[in-house]
Every structure is written in structure tokens, then in C-alpha cells.
Amino acid sequence: MIDITVHNQAGEEVGKIQVDEQQLGGEVRPALLKQAYVRYHANRRQGSAKTRNRSETAYSTRKLYKQKGTGNARRGPAGTNIMRHGGHGFAKRPHSWRQDMPTKMRRLANRNAVLAKAIDGEIKIVDKLDYDKPSTKNFSNLLDSLKIDRTCLVALPSISGHEAVSARNLEHVDVTQIDRLNAFDLLNHRYLLVDKAAFEAYIGRVTSDELAKAKQEAS
Numbered sequence: 001m002i003d004i005t006v007h008n009q010a011g012e013e014v015g016k017i018q019v020d021e022q023q024l025g026g027e028v029r030p031a032l033l034k035q036a037y038v039r040y041h042a043n044r045r046q047g048s049a050k051t052r053n054r055s056e057t058a059y060s061t062r063k064l065y066k067q068k069g070t071g072n073a074r075r076g077p078a079g080t081n082i083m084r085h086g087g088h089g090f091a092k093r094p095h096s097w098r099q100d101m102p103t104k105m106r107r108l109a110n111r112n113a114v115l116a117k118a119i120d121g122e123i124k125i126v127d128k129l130d131y132d133k134p135s136t137k138n139f140s141n142l143l144d145s146l147k148i149d150r151t152c153l154v155a156l157p158s159i160s161g162h163e164a165v166s167a168r169n170l171e172h173v174d175v176t177q178i179d180r181l182n183a184f185d186l187l188n189h190r191y192l193l194v195d196k197a198a199f200e201a202y203i204g205r206v207t208s209d210e211l212a213k214a215k216q217e218a219s
Helices: 030-043 103-119 136-145 162-167 183-187 196-203 208-218
Strands: 002-007 013-019 123-126 152-156 173-177 191-195
Touching (some): 002 103, 030 103, 103 191, 123 196, 136 162, 152 196, 162 173
Parallel strands (some): 123 191, 152 173
């Protein structure tokens, strides 16, 4: 079991949450996390880069001058790839960079990234993250009280609430919905800031069958 400290708005410790490692994959799997990270990164590429080859340049195919007798190099047409504004020898073509990954592996990678954060003590849980009105200053003070001095991912039940509006203007702070947590965003940020109720709901999504299967594999 991993104990994660729960803080209040002033940064004071008010309790702890115990998390079973088996709910988050049992152990950190670096190879799985890397595969998931590379996949997310690759799937964000547009794949729309394109350059012209020799057949697509607007040059005549006429030989510039005769082969011998001019004292110049043996030149062909002006659109060759060694000439300025000529066609590319190995032209880029639009194509998809997308990678596939089984659903169970993706879900395990997401939970495994949370486990890595929990082991390193980089999960900051607040007992109640609820604002009556947007306040970037109050949210900044909260980060200072929790000693969050690096990049931070704020996971909220909804990204349309006052808390999300308060956090989105801060530098090095990104906001996401708790049910959209993924390995790419978690690994791109040093800290994960989450509400206690939202975190317990996220952890509780693992079904009893999955938990029993994970414990059987670990034994």
C-alpha cells in the first residue's frame, strides 16, 4: 500500500489516502510507459509535410548547355536536386504516423503513470478543491503552499468550473479532466494536483475482476 498525503488549501497535512499498487499495475513498467508516450506523441503529428521532387518543379527539361567544350560541369536540366530551387532528391510525402495500442495496454499505461507519480511523491491531493468564483491569485497561493515549483497537471472532474478558470492562466500549469488522464500528459508534468474525491473516484474505477487478476499475476 502507498500512503499519499492529503492537504488543505493552506498546505497543511489533514490526512492520508492508501492506494493499492495492484490497482495501478503493481509495479512501474518503463517499457510500457515509453511505448504509450511514443504513441501519444506520434498520433499528434499531422503528417502533412510535402516537398516537390524533380518531376513537380516548374523547370524545362532542356539540357542547359552542350556536354563538352564550354569548360563548365556536365549539366543537365535546371530542376535537378543539386540546383537552387530544384526538386528534392528524396521528397517528403504526406502519410500517417499513427500507432496502434491495445485498449488494455493503454489503460494500464495510464494507471502505471499515476503509480510512478505516487511512488515519487509527486501527487498533491487537496481535501476540497472548490472555488466560489475564479481567482488565479488564490490558485497560485495554493501551489505555493503545496511547494509546487515545477510543471503541474491539474486534474478536475470538470474543466468548466471556477477551479479550471483559476488555474489555466498560470505558467507551467495545465488543466485536464480526471477521466482523461493519460500517460503522455502525466509524464510531461512533474506534479499531479487533484481533488480528494476525484482521485478516489478515479482509483475506484478499476473493477474487482481486474484487481483480482492483477493480484493473481503478482503472486
